Amino acid sequence: MLIPPQDPIGLPVAPAILVALKVFGFFLHALCMTLWLAGMPIAAALQRSRPRVAARLFRAMPFAFAFGINAGIVPLLFLQALRPELFFPATILQAWPWLLVIPLVLAAYTAAYLAAFGVRPAAAAGTASVLLVGVGIVFSSTLTLAASPGQWPVALAAQADAGAVRGLFLHLDAQVLLRFGMAAGLALGTVAAFLALDAQGRDREEALRAEARPLVPAFALAGLALFGGCGLAYAARPTAALPAAWGVLAGAGALLAALAAMAYAWKPSRGAALALGALQAASIALSAVARQVEQGLAMAEAAPAAPIVRNEWESLALFLAVFAAGSVVLAWMGRVIARAWRTDPAKPPA
Amino acid sequence: MDFPVWLVDHVTAPMLIPAVAIPHVIVAMFAVGGGILLADLVARARRDGREEALRLLRRQTRAFMLLSLVFGAVTGVGIWWTIGVASPETTRDLIRIFVFGWAAEWVVFVVEIVSLMAFYHLWDRVTPREHAILGWIYAGAAWLSLVLITGITAFMLTSGAWAPGAGFFTAFFNPSFVPQTLLRTGAALVLGALGLGLMLSLQRGAEGDRERMIRRLSLGGLAGMALLWVGAAAYFWTLPDPARLNLIRAPILNAMMAAALASGFVVLAALAGGFLTGLRWLNPPLALLVLLAAAVGVTAGEFLREAARKPYRIERQVFSPGFRVAGADAIRARGLAAASPWLRAGMAAGGSSAEDGARLRLGEAVFSHHCAACHAHVGYNGIVPIVRTWTPELIGETIRNLSRANPAMPPWVGNEEERDALVAYLSRFAQGRVAE
Numbered sequence: 001m002l003i004p005p006q007d008p009i010g011l012p013v014a015p016a017i018l019v020a021l022k023v024f025g026f027f028l029h030a031l032c033m034t035l036w037l038a039g040m041p042i043a044a045a046l047q048r049s050r051p052r053v054a055a056r057l058f059r060a061m062p063f064a065f066a067f068g069i070n071a072g073i074v075p076l077l078f079l080q081a082l083r084p085e086l087f088f089p090a091t092i093l094q095a096w097p098w099l100l101v102i103p104l105v106l107a108a109y110t111a112a113y114l115a116a117f118g119v120r121p122a123a124a125a126g127t128a129s130v131l132l133v134g135v136g137i138v139f140s141s142t143l144t145l146a147a148s149p150g151q152w153p154v155a156l157a158a159q160a161d162a163g164a165v166r167g168l169f170l171h172l173d174a175q176v177l178l179r180f181g182m183a184a185g186l187a188l189g190t191v192a193a194f195l196a197l198d199a200q201g202r203d204r205e206e207a208l209r210a211e212a213r214p215l216v217p218a219f220a221l222a223g224l225a226l227f228g229g230c231g232l233a234y235a236a237r238p239t240a241a242l243p244a245a246w247g248v249l250a251g252a253g254a255l256l257a258a259l260a261a262m263a264y265a266w267k268p269s270r271g272a273a274l275a276l277g278a279l280q281a282a283s284i285a286l287s288a289v290a291r292q293v294e295q296g297l298a299m300a301e302a303a304p305a306a307p308i309v310r311n312e313w314e315s316l317a318l319f320l321a322v323f324a325a326g327s328v329v330l331a332w333m334g335r336v337i338a339r340a341w342r343t344d345p346a347k348p349p350a
Numbered sequence: 351m352d353f354p355v356w357l358v359d360h361v362t363a364p365m366l367i368p369a370v371a372i373p374h375v376i377v378a379m380f381a382v383g384g385g386i387l388l389a390d391l392v393a394r395a396r397r398d399g400r401e402e403a404l405r406l407l408r409r410q411t412r413a414f415m416l417l418s419l420v421f422g423a424v425t426g427v428g429i430w431w432t433i434g435v436a437s438p439e440t441t442r443d444l445i446r447i448f449v450f451g452w453a454a455e456w457v458v459f460v461v462e463i464v465s466l467m468a469f470y471h472l473w474d475r476v477t478p479r480e481h482a483i484l485g486w487i488y489a490g491a492a493w494l495s496l497v498l499i500t501g502i503t504a505f506m507l508t509s510g511a512w513a514p515g516a517g518f519f520t521a522f523f524n525p526s527f528v529p530q531t532l533l534r535t536g537a538a539l540v541l542g543a544l545g546l547g548l549m550l551s552l553q554r555g556a557e558g559d560r561e562r563m564i565r566r567l568s569l570g571g572l573a574g575m576a577l578l579w580v581g582a583a584a585y586f587w588t589l590p591d592p593a594r595l596n597l598i599r600a601p602i603l604n605a606m607m608a609a610a611l612a613s614g615f616v617v618l619a620a621l622a623g624g625f626l627t628g629l630r631w632l633n634p635p636l637a638l639l640v641l642l643a644a645a646v647g648v649t650a651g652e653f654l655r656e657a658a659r660k661p662y663r664i665e666r667q668v669f670s671p672g673f674r675v676a677g678a679d680a681i682r683a684r685g686l687a688a689a690s691p692w693l694r695a696g697m698a699a700g701g702s703s704a705e706d707g708a709r710l711r712l713g714e715a716v717f718s719h720h721c722a723a724c725h726a727h728v729g730y731n732g733i734v735p736i737v738r739t740w741t742p743e744l745i746g747e748t749i750r751n752l753s754r755a756n757p758a759m760p761p762w763v764g765n766e767e768e769r770d771a772l773v774a775y776l777s778r779f780a781q782g783r784v785a786e
Binding site: 009011062070072074077078081087088089095159160163167316319329333 | 445693699716
């Protein structure tokens with residue numbers, strides 16, 4: 001058995017608390033990640049035919065990257081804390097592809113800024129899109145391998161050297177590609193919601209709204225088809241660990257968001273855009289929870305040994321105190337930012 | 351022992367960590383110190399109503415934001431990526447001890463991102479007071495992030511009174527936490543002053559404003575230099591004896607310390623020059639050279655910290671090859687192969703360069719799991735040049751007395767069969783034989 005034993009240090013508090021934080025972080029990450037995953041190629045493709053929409057997407061990308069990368073730390077941190085015995089072997093077995101994620105993200109993030117600053121935006125966004133597909137595949141592959149220790153001997157045999165590994169392996173199977181397809185489907189829905197919300201913002205020109213309007217249902221329906229198709233195939237796998245209720249909820253969320261997109265296209269309004277945004281966020285949240293439930297079940301089946309729990313509450317208290325203080329500061333900054341957005345840029349505040 | 355070992359020719363997997371960490375540390379320190387100094391410069395320019403200075407500072411903030419949010423943030427994640435694959439046992443232990451410390455740092459990082467973006471994008475769209483507060487929020491959050499990460503990295507060098515079962519704060523407030531916080535805060539101010547100075551040297555016009563700013567930056571840098579040297583002295587004082595011995599006895603580390611000191615004097619002279627003469631010394635090539643000298647100092651400092659830690663990854667908790675200090679005797683009793691399923695599975699999977707016998711294959715696998723974390727074959731700390739003039743007997747005795755022969759080495763934890771196999775494997779390179 002290659003799964004390492006539980007270590008004597010264990011977890012500071014009950015795993016359920018870490019799982020809840022992991023799901024929360026994954027939801028935040030998915031909100032931004034889905035925007036950049038589809039937003040980048042769409043912006044590149046629309047630069048000539050829908051320049052206003054493309055410009056708005058280009059402008060949003062640096063923010064999506066900044067918060068998406070930051071929020072992505074959270075689920076990985078808690079996954080490493082909860083399941084080091086599964087996570088680390090998978091990343092070591094494919095060490096080079098896993099490390100490649102860093103230069104790829106660095107290049108894609110830089111390209112996002114270049115596009116936002118108007119430096120060959122289509123080329124920059126196109127390049128970033130290709131890089132991000134690579135990043136997505138590596139993530140999907142590594143996390144699939146982490147939950148599939150039965151595949152580790154295969155990965156080891158493919159690269160073993162001197163009793164060790166070379167890190168030159170990439171696990172690819174239908175599951176990896178289907179999960180990536182589901183993420184891409186959700187991403188199209190997020191772009192649809194972004195376009196609706198952005199077009200209904202204050203002081204937006206009518207031309208932008210006209211450009212965005214037909215795109216919203218088109219992206220939402222394409223996203224639903226991709227998400228639904230890949231999701232059905234994913235759930236139909238004989239080894240699927242996802243409880244049916246979560247699968248149905250995630251699918252229903254995506255369907256409702258697509259219906260909201262059609263309602264928006266039929267009669268655009270700020271309310272319709274807000275409803276679409278809320279339903280898309282809910283759809284992402286349901287998918288995030290479903291994915292985390294599935295990952296948790298698969299990992300628990302693969303490695304049933306429970307970690308030691310130290311019941312050391314001081315570090316959780318520190319985190320909660322920092323979280324509370326940070327939330328107060330963020331709320332103050334949010335108020336300042338919201339007021340500034342309402343201010344005419346031509347007139348500095350008093 | 352619990353995880354697969356990742357082989358990286360010539361450099362070793364753990365040496366990829368400084369390759370990512372050093373550029374990150376330089377940029378991250380610049381992001382902290384530069385943030386403090388930018389907030390100060392902007393607040394003063396606003397107070398004095400110097401519009402030209404604000405125009406220059408806004409352009410600096412844009413470059414600063416790109417560097418810290420893109421390169422700083424992604425390479426920071428990169429360190430985490432690299433330590434996980436290069437030193438998984440250490441990373442697992444650190445994460446399990448400090449998971450909420452890292453989570454707290456994440457919150458602080460969110461505050462950093464929002465405040466810095468708001469500071470730049472809302473430059474003229476909020477009141478001067480709000481803008482100044484945004485700048486100071488960024489500076490405070492960036493410094494807090496430095497403090498949180500220092501508690502974790504300092505623990506690796508001085509674990510203090512911590513033992514499994516002890517609390518988070520026992521680990522966090524370890525003996526070198528305060529000295530390292532001082533040192534890093536000082537280094538951050540120095541790098542911030544030099545980085546912003548370089549940007550200032552590339553800008554034109556507003557001579558009076560630039561003159562004032564360079565003096566202010568130099569003053570901040572000098573304050574940083576004072577903190578850095580106080581922190582460095584206290585840091586050296588708090589080092590455990592073996593770590594201090596490591597620094598004193600290895601010629602390469604003596605040279606590193608000399609390089610760090612020399613870079614310190616170069617930077618000190620430049621900062622004093624900037625404070626006394628203002629713009630006169632400031633031109634892009636010179637500013638770049640001084641920044642590079644500081645980067646050499648930081649690189650040497652990081653290298654010294656890594657080297658001082660040997661034979662531990664986490665002082666008195668985890669040895670360099672990845673086995674726990676407390677578990678070393680148990681591994682020795684069973685043998686390395688029996689204690690490491692990945693070693694056995696790796697051997698069974700084949701892929702050996704030592705095809706001429708089971709003993710050599712075992713020796714090669716033992717080398718991968720016991721030695722390859724610090725020794726390449728040829729390259730970083732290369733084993734081939736080390737044993738070239740040795741006899742098999744000397745190799746055997748050295749392995750048997752590994753930690754006595756060299757206190758920077760971990761104890762040997764294999765059994766007799768594994769030692770014989772390793773001797774046989776290394777003897778292939780001894781007495782004039784070269785790596786195949």
